[in-house]
Amino acid sequence: MSDEQRQTEQPRVVIVGAGMAGVQTAVVLRESGHRGPVTLIGAEAHPPYDRPPLSKAVLLGTAEGSAFDIDFAALGVDLRLGVDATGVRPQAREVDTAAGPVPYDVLVIACGAEPIVLPGTEDVAGVHTLRTLDDAERLRPVLARQHEVVVVGAGWIGAEFATAAREAGCVVTVVEAADRPLAGVLPAEVATPMADWYAESGAELLTGTRVTGVEPGTVILADGRQLPAGAVVVGIGARPATGWLAGSGIALGSDGAIAADERLRASAPGVYAVGDCASFPSARYGERLLVHHWDNALQGPRTVAAQIVGESERVYDPVPYFWSEQFGRFVQYAGHHAAADTLVWRGDPATAAWSVVWLRDGVAVALLAVGRPRDLTQGRKLIEAGAALDPELVADPALPLKKAVR
Known part of the structure; x- marks a missing residue:
């Protein structure tokens, strides 16, 4: 079978949104062996870029931009910039844009969020x-x-x-x-x-x-x-940028996010949703999560790509993670603490380095670390493993967190 035949047999994938989630989806699809057409549609005219530096290096003028170092042409991705998506017609399998309809076999919505x-x-x-x-x-x-x-x-x-x-x-x-x-x-x-x-x-x-x-x-x-x-x-928050989906029949939650399932599939056939625009059910935390952070946009595309290439039925249930650099401090958070019943301090918040750990029935579910990256690294692994911790040992900031496992 020729390369051309293999390519035509594989689905046309259209990705709406050229931020981290959309770009990562395109990259992982190619890494996973998808040979069919991939179109990446971005509303902004700029080449796709990373957002975290915007509030730091770009804002202060120490960097001119944060464009991804990706050769989209070499990757075989049809990059269409400065194009607004205006609607989706799932029955026709077309995305409506300001430049005309774009047909798809598989649609990945990665349109992100917009500031309130x-x-x-x-x-x-x-x-x-x-x-x-x-x-x-x-x-x-x-x-x-x-x-x-x-x-x-x-x-x-x-x-x-x-x-x-x-x-x-x-x-x-x-x-x-x-x-x-x-x-x-x-x-x-x-x-x-x-x-x-x-x-x-x-x-x-x-x-x-x-x-x-x-x-x-x-x-x-x-x-x-x-x-x-x-x-x-x-800076009073952001909401999923999903207004353009009105009338499409794609189910949204009360928060405006696309209500994806555990494999990041939307309610319409052949449609996936990933990143800031999508919520997903978490068995780990027993609730639906909407995560507006960089790591979610980085990790979710792996699940989507696996479904598209038929390699895996993997479920998306991450330990959410994010970081923030503010006032000379490096703040990191992993997990989700809403259902926790115990909070344990590690260190004095009046100092430059401290952390807190949330437990539910003795099991680590979340951690916030200020200037204690080792706590975050170890704590994230403990949360992923569902490890039970001894609160008294957790409270000793001199003791490595992994030593607090019961």
């Missing part, structure tokens, strides 16, 4: 989000001019941007509606000590404070205060 916009600020000059390379490029001169900057939201992206802005010499005020940073993702006893990091860096953190309006040069708070702002950066 602060209501009423859509058309206000000087209000920014930080999600794309263009966003970072617009913000670079803002930092270079050392403006007074107001950051709305003390989540991961707010903290990372505040860190970069302080490094650039800006006057930074962070406004958070909750009573502490990271209120939506970490319990109070863990997140509250992190509030001190802002003051240490020279940033002002206003908690329990809501923004009621933004005018050019000014942020208006609910208590009547007005903050001078050469720029406003909004």
Whole structure:
């Protein structure tokens, strides 16, 4: 059988989304031996790039970009950039785009997430989000001019941007509606000590404070205060970028994410979903997870590619992992602590290095490490193994975490 015959017998794969999840899907498909046509559609005109450097090196001007070092032509991938996907017609097996319909045999949706916009600020000059390379490029001169900057939201992206802005010499005020940073993702006893990091860096953190309006040069708070702002950066979360799927019949959850199954299959035949746009059921944690982090976009494509090439019926049930660099600290998290019944401290949060471990019925389910990468490495393996730990041994920060196994 000729190469041409083999290629025509293998399905046409169309991937919508040229971020980490989409690019990794294309790469792993080729590594797995898929010889059929692969089309990668990206809404941005830039060559596909990695996002984590945007809030660090790209924003501060120490790097010009973070494009993936991939020769798509050599890989045999038809890369179509600057093309918006506008709909899917599963019965016809076509993706509608601004450039016309694109037929597929297998569709992989990897369209990512989009930032939540602060209501009423859509058309206000000087209000920014930080999600794309263009966003970072617009913000670079803002930092270079050392403006007074107001950051709305003390989540991961707010903290990372505040860190970069302080490094650039800006006057930074962070406004958070909750009573502490990271209120939506970490319990109070863990997140509250992190509030001190802002003051240490020279940033002002206003908690329990809501923004009621933004005018050019000014942020208006609910208590009547007005903050001078050469720029406003909004970091109040992101939602799956799935609005274009309306009317397709592809099932979405109440969170707007594509409701994929344990093999990352969407509800329509021949359609998969991976990365920030998709939720999946986790047997490990007993609930459906929506993970907006880089490692999920890196790992999920392996499951999708395995299904497409027919090599595996592997189930996708990872231990979620992410990291954040903020205020001179390297913060790492592995697992999912929602159902934990015990939290164990390792070290003093007033110091530069500490961690916490969450247990459920004595079994490790999650870990947060600040400046303790060894804890993270060992803890992640223990979580994956479902290891039972002795809380008293876990609490000894001088003892390697792997020595705490019962």
